[in-house]
Structures are given as structure tokens and as C-alpha cells.
Amino acid sequence: MNTFEAPADDVIETALALADIARESTLRYFRRPLDIHRKADRTPVTQADRETERAMRALIEARHPAHGIVGEEFGTRKAQSAWTWILDPIDGTKSFVSGKPLFGSLVSLVHDATPVIGVIEIPCQSERWVGVRGRATTYNGAPCRVSAVEALDDAVLLATTPDMFDDADWAVFQRVSRAARARAFGTDCYGYGLVAAGFSDVVMEADLEPYDYMALVPVIEGAGGTITDWDGAPLTMRSGGQVLASATTALHDEIVAAIADARRAAP
Secondary structure, three states, rough: OOOOOOHHHHHHHHHHHHHHHHHHHHHHOOOOOOOOEOOOOOOOOEHHHHHHHHHHHHHHHHHHOOOOOEEEEEEEEOOOOOOOEEEEEEEEEHHHHHHOOOOOEEEEEEEEOOOEEEEEEEEHOOOOEEEEEOOOOEEOOOOOOOOOOOOOHHHHHOOHHHHHHHHHHHHHHHHHHOOOOOEEEEEOOHHHHHHHHOOEEEEEEEEOOHHHHHHHHHHHHHOOOOOOOOOOOOOOOOOOOOOEEEOOOOHHHHHHHHHHHHHHOOO
16 A cells, blocks of 8 residues: 655645746747657657756756656656656647647656646646645645536536547547536646636546646645546556546546446447
């Protein structure tokens, strides 16, 4: 069983400094001419992604040389460390390269298997959510709280894109999301911040990697919300990529049950 160790002030300061680096670096490249390449999974990558992650990794290595790092662009360093930073320099590279300002940067610190710090940085909006395990989540420095919505038919449900769902997951998503009061696409990690701040109520997504979701856990939980996989299990480095974040436990339980019903109804 993993034990929880509260993060010290110096690592919280590092998390904020990493978000500062991400904001400065990504804005330097945003809406500028870029060389856009395709990775093996056909997702885009630019020099902005790579240079931002390089700068973030350099800071961690200087301040916390014993810590591990998992980054989207440059892989894993010191995988056996009890403390591991998980970095997504640009969450929403497709938004970034198309000039949409809602891309973000994600910073997480994991102690053993437990995410203890999470930062959602939205550079163009000058918005930042900071979650620290055992503390209230902050939005631009002030405590924030999820909404009180408890029923799906009262909820606003978000997802980044229909393209993130395979055929089976899309059928489930369609059935669940159509029962919501409203749904919207195009949010990337911004949607999770909107749930944490009480502006929206649910994010339901698939095909995510640990660098896409580990930072979200302390942010959502510290704001009073619930975040798991679609089965209601805690998110780990080995989760399958299906993520559900909800404002309230009642809402979350209803959606998990609806997902199970949709799967059973599938042909």
C-alpha cells in the first residue's frame, strides 16, 4: 500500500516555476510560423513543445536531481524514484498550431503512485489552477469550488474532441452525453479547470496518457470533485486512458452507472 507524503514548500515552488516556464515559452511561439511534425501516433509536435519541455526538465534536474521525470516529448528519467514529475508542455497541440488560445500546460508531481501536486496552466488566458493534496485547489491564487450539480440532466458536459473516442467508446459517450443538459467540445485540459471552478460540471474523455491526466487529479479533488476512470476506479499511471471528472459524488455515480448501462446495451 502506498503511503502519502505531503509535498514540501520547495517542490510546490518548483511546480509553480515550471508553470511559469511553460507560460513564457509557449507564448513566445504562439501564432508564429512553426515547423509542425507528426509523431508515430500521427499527433502534431512543434519546437514549442520540445523546447518548453527541455526547459522544464532542466529546472527539475537542477533543483531536484534525485526526482524522476516523465514527459510527453522526451520520455522517462529515473523511473524508480519515489518522486516523479509528469509533464505535458502543451496539452492541446492541435489547438496551439491552429491558433486557438485554449491550449494548456500540465505539471504533476507523483509520490509513488499518488499525485500530490497538479497544475493546469492556460497561458493565453493567464489562468492557473493549482491542486495540492490535502489543500483546497486555487484558481489564480484564490480557493475555488466545483458546482453543486447532482444530476446529469442538469449538467454541462465537456470533451476535447469526438476524435478521441474509438467506435465503442463513442457509442457510450453519445448515450451518456446526450442525457446532459448541454455538451461542448474543444476544451483540452481547460475543461477540467472549468469543472474545478464550478463553471461546468463534467468532463468525459478517452485515449488519454498519464501526462494528460495525472495533474488533473489534485486539481479536481482539491476543489471537491471526483475524478476516476469510466469504471469509477482511481487514476494511475496504468489507467487505460478513459477519464471522468464530475462536480459531485452523486453526479459521478450516476454517470458511472450510465456508462455501465451503455456498455451492456452495446450490440
